[in-house]
Structures are given as C-alpha cells and as structure tokens.
Amino acid sequence: MNEGAVTLLLDGTITFNNRSFAQMLGTPLEQLIGEPLASFVAPGHRDRFQHLIEQARASRCTEVVPLVTGNGATLWVELSMCPFKLDNSAGICLVVRDITERRNAEKLRAYLASVVDSTEYAIIGKDFNGTIQSWNRGAERLYGYPAKEITGHSIATLAPPERRDEPFGILERIG
Secondary structure, three states: OOOEEEEEEOOOEEEEEOHHHHHHHOOOHHHHOOOEHHHHEOHHHHHHHHHHHHHHOOOOEEEEEEEEOOOOOEEEEEEEEEEEEEOOEEEEEEEEEEOHHHHHHHHHHHHHHHHHHHOOOOOEEEOOOOEEEEEOHHHHHHHOOOHHHHOOOEHHHHOOHHHOOHHHHHHHHHO
C-alpha cells in the first residue's frame, strides 16, 4: 500500500500507522505511536486541522494539509478521514495520500500561466492539427480577436488569404 494508513483516538493521538506513513514523515514507525497527529501538521494549519478532527468524529471528510517531516520538509497530503467504533472504543481512521508532486506541478502551471497571460508578447498555443488551444492578452492586442472568439479555430485564420496553407507546412516540418 503506497498510502499511509493511520488510526487515531478521538483526541487525535496516533494509535496505529503503517510503514508507508512512517516513510512519508521520515520518522521511525514506533516513534509515531502515542504522538498527536497535530504535532506533525505545519504550525499555521493546526487550527484548521483541529476543526477537521472534530468533523471526522461525526462523518467522513477529506482535506489537504501540510505535514512537517522528520527533516523539516513540508509534505502536502490529502487526508481521507472517517469515524469508527470498535467494541467500547471509538476513533478516526485515516488514509494519507502524498500529493506534494501534484501540488507543486499545479503551482508551476499556475505560475507559467500567469507569466504567459501577463506578457505583452503574443503567445498562441495550438495542437498538431493547427487548432488554437490558448491565446493570451498579447495575442488579443496584436490580432484583435478575444480569446473566447478565436480559441478552437484554425491557426490559418490568422494568415492572409493567399497564405492560408503556410501554417500547416510549418507544422509538417516540425512534426
């Protein structure tokens, strides 16, 4: 199992965790038992995490939170939590999924999109068929088409009538 598996007492104390969770945190398995899970949550997110624990006592919930690993790195995880009852005890069951790479990729995509959107230069994204997929403000200023109007149309739309096939020749040469 690549995901971390953890059980908590209702107060958030770890009563069980698997090796995957210990490896995520870079902390020996046996050092996690008896510790409050909140102590591994990044300090600025502990109040929100405490609210999540309260919610998980009553129903299933999922939330993204940052955990701090044994070496001080931040690990973004998705916690899927649900309450459970076993004989006379109750607790919270968690599945912990590391989403750090996905989150970093999303942040990079957002950053690159903001760079493309804020530049004065025309940047046009098209697929291999020559269909315009993206169009920034610089392209709007240069060509006069708003993005919502031109997206989905052929790149040949931008060429003068006598040169409508030229963009496709370029695509063939680079493809």
